[in-house]
Amino acid sequence: MKKKILIIDDEEMIRLSLAEGLKDMGYSVDAASDGKEALEKARVFAPDMALLDMKLGDENGLDILPKLKDLDSDIEVVIMTAYGDIESAVKAIKLGAYDYINKPFNLLEIDVIIKRVVSKQEQKNRLFTLEKSKGQQSYESNLIGEDPLMLEVLEKINILSKNDDVTVLIRGETGTGKDLVASAIHNHSIRKNRNMLKVNCASTPEQLMESEFFGFEKNAFTGANTGKKGLMEVADGGTVFLDEIGEMPMNLQSKLLTFIEDKNFRRVGGLANIEVDVRIIAATNKELEKAIKNKEFREDLYYRLNVIPLHLPPLRERGQDIILLANHFLEKYSKKYNKNINLFTDEAIDKLLNYQWPGNVRELKNVLERAVLLGSKEKITAKDLPLIHEVARDKNNKVEKDISLYPNFSLEKEVENMERKYIKLALEESENNYTKAAEILGLSRYALKRRLEKYF
Numbered sequence: 001m002k003k004k005i006l007i008i009d010d011e012e013m014i015r016l017s018l019a020e021g022l023k024d025m026g027y028s029v030d031a032a033s034d035g036k037e038a039l040e041k042a043r044v045f046a047p048d049m050a051l052l053d054m055k056l057g058d059e060n061g062l063d064i065l066p067k068l069k070d071l072d073s074d075i076e077v078v079i080m081t082a083y084g085d086i087e088s089a090v091k092a093i094k095l096g097a098y099d100y101i102n103k104p105f106n107l108l109e110i111d112v113i114i115k116r117v118v119s120k121q122e123q124k125n126r127l128f129t130l131e132k133s134k135g136q137q138s139y140e141s142n143l144i145g146e147d148p149l150m151l152e153v154l155e156k157i158n159i160l161s162k163n164d165d166v167t168v169l170i171r172g173e174t175g176t177g178k179d180l181v182a183s184a185i186h187n188h189s190i191r192k193n194r195n196m197l198k199v200n201c202a203s204t205p206e207q208l209m210e211s212e213f214f215g216f217e218k219n220a221f222t223g224a225n226t227g228k229k230g231l232m233e234v235a236d237g238g239t240v241f242l243d244e245i246g247e248m249p250m251n252l253q254s255k256l257l258t259f260i261e262d263k264n265f266r267r268v269g270g271l272a273n274i275e276v277d278v279r280i281i282a283a284t285n286k287e288l289e290k291a292i293k294n295k296e297f298r299e300d301l302y303y304r305l306n307v308i309p310l311h312l313p314p315l316r317e318r319g320q321d322i323i324l325l326a327n328h329f330l331e332k333y334s335k336k337y338n339k340n341i342n343l344f345t346d347e348a349i350d351k352l353l354n355y356q357w358p359g360n361v362r363e364l365k366n367v368l369e370r371a372v373l374l375g376s377k378e379k380i381t382a383k384d385l386p387l388i389h390e391v392a393r394d395k396n397n398k399v400e401k402d403i404s405l406y407p408n409f410s411l412e413k414e415v416e417n418m419e420r421k422y423i424k425l426a427l428e429e430s431e432n433n434y435t436k437a438a439e440i441l442g443l444s445r446y447a448l449k450r451r452l453e454k455y456f
């Protein structure tokens with residue numbers, strides 16, 4: 001992805017020669033001759049950096065600098081000053097310029113500064129990415145699977161990595177590996193050295209979502225003291241992963257559709273169309289067809305996203321992959337916790353193969369981490385594998401058998417205890433992700449929230 005540089009100078013010769021030189025060096029360049037044009041161009045061109053002349057006819061570069069920063073605080077401005085005008089240079093730095101360069105200068109001098117700006121911005125974007133994925137699991141690079149259903153998935157990942165413009169919709173139950181597959185597609189595509197930014201549509205507040213996606217201009221709303229780039233701009237050249245897209249509000253769905261079709265968008269409060277090159281990967285475990293019927297999801301967006309359907313099969317349908325994955329996690333956690341556990345008993349294997357795995361690979365992983373952590377022998381036995389739905393069965397039988405023995409039996413209390421217990425288990429299972437916990441429990445998020453308020 002080329003870095004974008006805006007040249008702001010009133011001398012045509014300088015604009016032309018600088019633009020030509022910078023283009024030859026591989027940068028994308030636009031130019032403006034005065035403050036007004038500079039701001040217009042900055043809006044549309046969305047530069048990473050501006051080279052701003054200190055003297056533009058009657059105008060002073062120092063007056064234009066804050067306006068550029070207001071438009072987008074991420075634009076790094078380098079001031080071009082007359083030789084010896086240290087005073088203005090210092091003022092410019094105080095006003096937020098990145099650096100200054102004395103005129104006349106040669107292209108190599110300016111290239112050194114540009115490279116410093118680029119490395120600073122990349123550093124910042126990396127932090128942004130880390131910030132975004134904080135609290136989420138770090139990506140594991142290896143996708144394990146040999147079942148024919150998984151081989152088909154791997155083949156599609158391969159195709160999608162090579163076609164880096166195709167929008168992808170990944171579907172599958174919770175814990176089937178949608179995140180992992182999204183990273184695999186990005187990491188094997190030519191976009192791999194650019195950002196992959198992830199947003200969870202279920203946990204981003206609805207009123208912030210648009211500005212989070214598309215950025216905003218100064219004064220777009222109260223408190224917007226400067227303009228800001230949104231995810232789509234920061235991810236330019238890379239990938240944006242929209243997780244739980246089924247939860248995206250309708251009005252943003254139409255904006256997203258327009259963005260995917262036109263490859264450009266407007267910041268909140270902005271008038272200019274900004275162009276970027278971003279691949280969208282979306283994921284959901286929701287039945288979008290049902291959501292479409294209920295008018296909660298746009299049909300046109302669905303078709304636009306679902307060009308090549310990528311469905312991750314539930315773990316229970318992956319046959320021997322269960323054992324393959326179980327062995328993988330066994331080895332991983334044995335190493336992590338310094339244990340010497342490397343086998344399953346036959347009973348344990350039966351139990352793994354016969355279980356429904358509602359939480360899929362994530363559940364298997366968690367069950368094995370627990371088993372290894374608590375296990376003391378060389379083999380994992382069936383007893384070492386407490387499975388959430390098994391607990392449900394045992395408990396039901398027990399209540400039926402023992403009910404006459406309870407002198408103060410209260411159905412309401414029993415149900416409450418049970419609810420509390422399963423909510424706890426589901427929260428553990430989902431690592432405190434309410435959306436997932438609600439799904440495991442078969443509740444709406446709202447219903448889960450009400451119960452959390454009641455019991456905890």
Ligand SMILES: Nc1ncnc2c1ncn2[C@@H]1O[C@H](COP(=O)(O)OP(=O)(O)OP(=O)(O)O)[C@@H](O)[C@H]1O
Nearest residue numbers: 140143144173174175176177178179180285361362
């Ligand atoms: N095929 C696989 N091989 C190895 N690890 C896997 C595989 N599939 C999933 N995992 C692991 O299982 C866990 C859950 O996967 P992931 O977060 O990608 O699921 P998901 O489908 O995004 O779930 P959710 O719908 O809850 O967001 C992760 O730790 C992931 O690394």
Ligand SMILES: [Mg+2]
Nearest residue numbers: 178179243283
């Ligand atoms: Mg996920």
